[in-house]
Amino acid sequence: MKLRSLLFVPADRPERFAKAADSGADAIILDLEDSVAPERKAQARIAAAEWLAAPRATAAFVRVNPLGQHEDVAADLAAVLPHGPDGVVLPKAEGAVSVAQLLRLAQSHALPPVLAIATETPRALFQLGSYDAVAEHLCGLTWGAEDLPAAIGAATSREADGRFTPPYEMVRSLALFAAHAAGAAAIETVYPRIDDEAGLAAYVARARRDGFTGMMAIHPAQVAAINAGFSPTEAEVARARAIVSAFSDNPGAGALRVGGMMVDRPHLVQAQALLARADEA
Numbered sequence: 001m002k003l004r005s006l007l008f009v010p011a012d013r014p015e016r017f018a019k020a021a022d023s024g025a026d027a028i029i030l031d032l033e034d035s036v037a038p039e040r041k042a043q044a045r046i047a048a049a050e051w052l053a054a055p056r057a058t059a060a061f062v063r064v065n066p067l068g069q070h071e072d073v074a075a076d077l078a079a080v081l082p083h084g085p086d087g088v089v090l091p092k093a094e095g096a097v098s099v100a101q102l103l104r105l106a107q108s109h110a111l112p113p114v115l116a117i118a119t120e121t122p123r124a125l126f127q128l129g130s131y132d133a134v135a136e137h138l139c140g141l142t143w144g145a146e147d148l149p150a151a152i153g154a155a156t157s158r159e160a161d162g163r164f165t166p167p168y169e170m171v172r173s174l175a176l177f178a179a180h181a182a183g184a185a186a187i188e189t190v191y192p193r194i195d196d197e198a199g200l201a202a203y204v205a206r207a208r209r210d211g212f213t214g215m216m217a218i219h220p221a222q223v224a225a226i227n228a229g230f231s232p233t234e235a236e237v238a239r240a241r242a243i244v245s246a247f248s249d250n251p252g253a254g255a256l257r258v259g260g261m262m263v264d265r266p267h268l269v270q271a272q273a274l275l276a277r278a279d280e281a
Contacts, residue, residue, distance in 0.1 A: 001059060001086070001113070001139060002026045003185050003214040004230040005223050010035035011044035011062070017051050023220035024227060027059035032076050033066070033091050041065075041072060045079035052083035061115060063089035067101055074105055081109035087139050088112055092120045092147065095127025099134040113139030115187065118178060119171045120147035128178035140185035142216060143175035162199060176211055188215040191222065204229030213277070232278045240271035240278075 007025035009016050011032045020028045030048040032041060048062055062085045065072035077088075090102055093116035103111055116131065118124055118141045131141060145157040145168055157168040164172060172189075179186035188207035191200050204226055207215055215226050232240070239259065246256045247268050255264040 003140060003187065005215060005217055005226040006061065006115075006187065007217045007220060007223055008035065008063070008190075011048040012036045012040045014047040014051060017047075019220060021056065021058040021060075023223045025058065025217065025220075025223045026214070026227070027061050027086065029061045029063050029089055029216070030080075030085075031063045032072075033063050041075075045076060049079045049083050052080055052085055059086040061085060061087040061089050063091060064102075066092040067098055067105075068092065073102075077102075077106055077109065077111075081106060081111070085112055087115055089115045089117065091117045091144075092124070093118050094121060094124045095130040096133040097127070097130070099131070099137055103137065111137065113137065115140045115142060115185075117142050117144050119143040119175050121151055122148070125171065125174065128174050129181065131178055131182040131184070135182045135184065138182055138184040140187045140214070141175060141179035141182065142187035143172055143189050145172075145189050162193070162203075173210075180211065185214055186212045188212040190216045190218050192218070194219045194221060197225065200225050201229065230277075232275075237275065237278050240275050243267055243271040244275065 003026050005025045006027045006029050007020050007023055008029045008031050009020040011030040017028070017030070030051065032044050032048065036044045052060060052062075062076070062080045064076040067073055067090075088102070088111065090098060093099065099114055099116060102114065114137050116138065118128060118131070131138060145164065148171065149155070149157045149168070154167075157164055159165055176186050191203045193199055200222055204215060208230055214230055217223055217226055243258050243263055246258050246263070247253065250256055255262055
């Protein structure tokens with residue numbers, strides 16, 4: 001499943017679903033959690049189920065409520081799983097045990113791939129290495145920069161210029177490596193400024209540079225920049241092909257000169273991964 005961009009839309013706002021699906025996002029996330037007031041959750045479940053039941057061209061995930069809200073998450077799953085969502089976003093996940101619990105709550109319904117938000121509680125950080133045990137049920141891992149500081153009484157996770165403070169840079173890095181260790185897509189967290197195109201472009205470029213493969217969005221206006229940022233350029237594809245071709249022509253070589261630079265086996269692995277992403281895009 002191609003997951004460069006995943007766009008949140010409140011599940012109690014069905015008038016926004018079509019616009020979100022037409023935004024160009026690889027997937028939309030019908031949100032039953034934070035963006036829906038408690039008194040509107042039943043209404044949101046009905047709207048999400050109706051959208052999922054209709055034919056759709058865009059992948060649709062559902063963010064359910066946290067496992068700590070047992071009645072809510074059970075109601076979420078009962079409402080949406082019969083209609084075949086393409087994935088479930090699990091907030092406040094605390095490692096493999098949370099994914100296993102979600103599987104049990106699905107009961108007789110097949111649970112689609114899970115995108116776990118893996119860093120929203122202090123306890124969650126110490127379970128990041130466990131996700132490989134449930135890798136077959138994952139489509140990705142992402143992280144959050146809002147719930148965790150709130151959970152520990154921190155003032156913010158960001159500096160005045162928008163960069164993350166050192167504790168949350170660490171959390172971001174751990175989530176990135178946990179995703180790759182589990183063989184799952186590494187999804188960058190949202191960029192909160194809707195009106196900052198330059199800042200968004202820089203944020204996306206940094207995420208891709210560091211090894212993230214996609215990103216969540218909070219507004220349709222962010223989707224194009226995210227898709228562009230996570231799609232290999234023609235120059236990158238050409239260089240990757242040159243590296244793959246060079247090693248194919250010299251199967252016994254450990255290092256080769258390509259375009260005036262020495263490359264070795266790690267460069268070959270990077271080139272092959274980039275070409276795979278280009279094929280998806």
